[in-house]
Structure formats: structure tokens, C-alpha cells
Amino acid sequence: MRAILRVPLAALTLLFLAVASAPLVDRPPVGDTVNSIVRLAYAIERQDIEYSWGGGHAERPGPSTGTCLGYNGKIRPCPAERTRGLDCSGLTRWVYALAYGRDVLGRGNTDDHLRRLFRVDDPRPGDLVYFGKITEKLVKTNHVGIYLGRGLMMNAPETGASVRVDRVAEKKGFAGYFRY
Template structure:
């Protein structure tokens, strides 16, 4: 009886985590319909959502760097905004892909709504997208593009699938 009371108390005080993966996918598709442009550093203002980017660290193809005058999203700004809308709070925060990955756990069997990361290793990531299933992801891919669906194998350096 004492063990049951301890277990009941432990589970009653544990935070409830909502199952939001389907919502994440639905929100990602809604955002794609808005044709929001890519902006290096966009989506990293105090609050999630489109914002002007930065030219600091920019190495894109379009010169001169358009980010400081372009309101939009980069890849991690996009996933940050979608996750904030789905979870009702800024769960990923304003950091970059490396910062966001530290808040995630790797999964072997991905579900639509998980994040897919690319880079050299867990400490040097360079791209993130929202897994849609079937080898596809929604992402903000590069300067000059809008949020769109791409094949995962279009991006080099696959690191794995991660869940919040």
C-alpha cells in the first residue's frame, strides 16, 4: 500500500506533456502557405516568429547580405516558432540549432513533427527541419527561398531525428 501511495504521489506531481506532434505538422503547413521568406537569423527576436535577420556570420549566395532588411525566418527560427505555437510556450528559445538540439532527445523511430538535424556532430549543427514522414521535411532552406517541403536527402550531414 505504501508503495502505491508513493507511486501515485510521484505521478500526480509529474508535469503533463501534451502530445503535440500532429499539431506541429499542421502548424508547419499553415506557415508554409504564408510563403515566408528565408532570412539569416530571422525568427530569433525576443518572441518567436518572423523578424529581421542579421548579416553577422552570413555566407549565403545572395550578395550583399539581405538579412538585415528582410523580415523572415531561418531554419531554427522556423522550428522555434512552430514549436512555440504547438506547445503554447517558447520551448526552444532564441538560440540556434546547436542550442535547440540540447533540449531534444534523439529518437530511432521518427514521427511526423519530430525535428531532423544536419551538421558535423551534435555540437556543430547547421540545419534543422520538421519531419513530415516519407523522407520529407518542412524547412526554411536558404536565402532567396521560402519555407517549403524538401526531401531529407537533399541536405548533406544527416545527424538524426530528435523529439522535444
């Protein structure tokens, strides 16, 4: 069986404290937050955390077992209920919670998280990149990643994969960049 976490969650919290350059407040200055979000995303990627449908949506942010409710992935039977990991919104929720010092996105899915953000045309590293359909009357997203700059994003892409860096342009259905 593959190791899901090589470093305890407490160690990631200590890592965050080491990389944060300023005390946490509700909305830290953009530069401090961006650096923390991107650094935390890369630190989490190095832990080889598996994708788990619904993972990361327990009471507290971070890896958790997922759910098979609504699962339509290629791997059968659904492995989510026995896989401790993160789905895409679970990843962004955890990174933002570590960076902001509290759970700013909450337990919901990509659509729920999007409602806490505002759209930007000038994406910066640390912003979230959404995929799906977003109009004035409809919000139906299917994926989210953390924008790293240079057209790259950190994301939990699909069952059978781990948290990784992908090119934004390679994912279909780009819907926009959003900032907290």
C-alpha cells in the same frame, strides 16, 4: 516587392487554436502535439515566408528581420537585415512555440535547440531532423527541419527561398532525428 505574410500572425495563432484538439500543457500527448506541429508547419508554408539569416530569433518566436553577422550566403549584399522572415531554427522555434503554447526551444541557434531534445531512431512526424556533425564530444549543426513523415521535412532552406517542403535525403550531412 513580394508579400512576406498574407495572413497576420494573430490569424496563425487562431489557426493553431482551431487545429489543437486538446488543452495545452507542458508536454501534451504525442498524438496531439504531432498533429499540431505538422498542421502548423503546413499553415506557415502556405504563407510564403522568406528565408532570412537569423530571422525568427527576436524576443518572441515568429518572423523577424535577421542579421548579417555570420552570413555567408550567395546573395550579396546580405539581405537579412532588411528581410522579415525565418531561418531554419527560427522556423522550428516558432512552430514549437505555437504547438506547446510557450517558447520551448528559446532564442538560440540549431546547436542550442538540440540540447533541449533527445535523439530518436524511430522518427515521427513533428520530430526535428538535424544536419551537421553530432558526436558525444561535438555538436556542430548547420540546418534543422520539421520531419513530416514519408522522408519529407518542412524547412527554411537558404537565402532567396521561402519556407518549403524538401526531401530529407536530398540535404547533405544528415545527423539524426530529435524529439522534445
